[in-house]
Amino acid sequence: MKHQDVEVELRERVLRGDLAPGTRLREIQLAAELGTTRNAVRSALLALESKKLVERVPNVGAVVARLDADRLQEIYDVLELLEGLAARLAAQKSTPADWAQLQELFGEDGGLDEAAENGDLDVFLAAIDQYRDTAIALADHAFLSETLAGIHDQAHLIRRRILMTPGRMTESLTEHRMVIDALVRGDAEGAEQLKRHNMQTARKRLSRYRDFLV
Structure with missing residues (x-):
């Protein structure tokens, strides 16, 4: 799966509610699931973070952003x-x-x-x-x-x-x-x-x- 496709897939999962707020997003697990590289997942998570769909939690890593x-x-x-x-x-x-x-x-x-x-x-x-x-x-x-x-x-x-x-x-x-x-x-x-x-x-x-x- 291409870098752009990884971002689109993860974005759609968040918007559909398949990934609930607070869900931990593990790069290795997602890379294996999507058939892509860890680098591609990391890039996608950074892009989604800029859109406020993902947030970084100290000592936890990337999670689906919680609604405030x-x-x-x-x-x-x-x-x-x-x-x-x-x-x-x-x-x-x-x-x-x-x-x-x-x-x-x-x-x-x-x-x-x-x-x-x-x-x-x-x-x-x-x-x-x-x-x-x-x-x-x-x-x-x-x-x-x-x-x-x-x-x-x-x-x-x-x-x-x-x-x-x-x-x-x-x-x-x-x-x-x-x-x-x-x-x-x-x-x-x-x-x-x-x-x-x-x-x-x-x-x-x-x-x-x-x-x-x-």
Whole structure:
């Protein structure tokens, strides 16, 4: 396995929750498991450390980074503003046709109601990611895109956990449908406020289920 592939594999395991926070990451064991060199594993762990997915613990070594509640609140403070801005800019710069795929995905026949009812987290997260990627692309703002990319992995981790709390997927689905409706109408202010509301309700979940989430 190539160096870049090792990083991608370990990153995906962390983001999926296959490697829980605090899990020790032993270079020799991972190299044998992945069929690569210890050097490749070390390079991958350093890259993931720079993304705040891995941390170094004295006398232990590399472990999957633990979630810190205060830092997560800070991340959501920033996400609320930036994702709200992305929605506003996207509404200003797009046409209704640009949202057709998301309208179908988040519509009644898109399968997300069933995913929410069945707790199909991966399907639901993929839809949220598709909304996010589309909004950022249509916002057409390089610095905003770069800034959000810098906290994408940390945001993904906590979004996954928040969506596991009771009723959150259904709540989030309703909120995203409202955001998409505003985007289709070209209602920039409405889209921004609705997206910020979506982030605010997620942050309330973060506070309410703090012990479970971190």
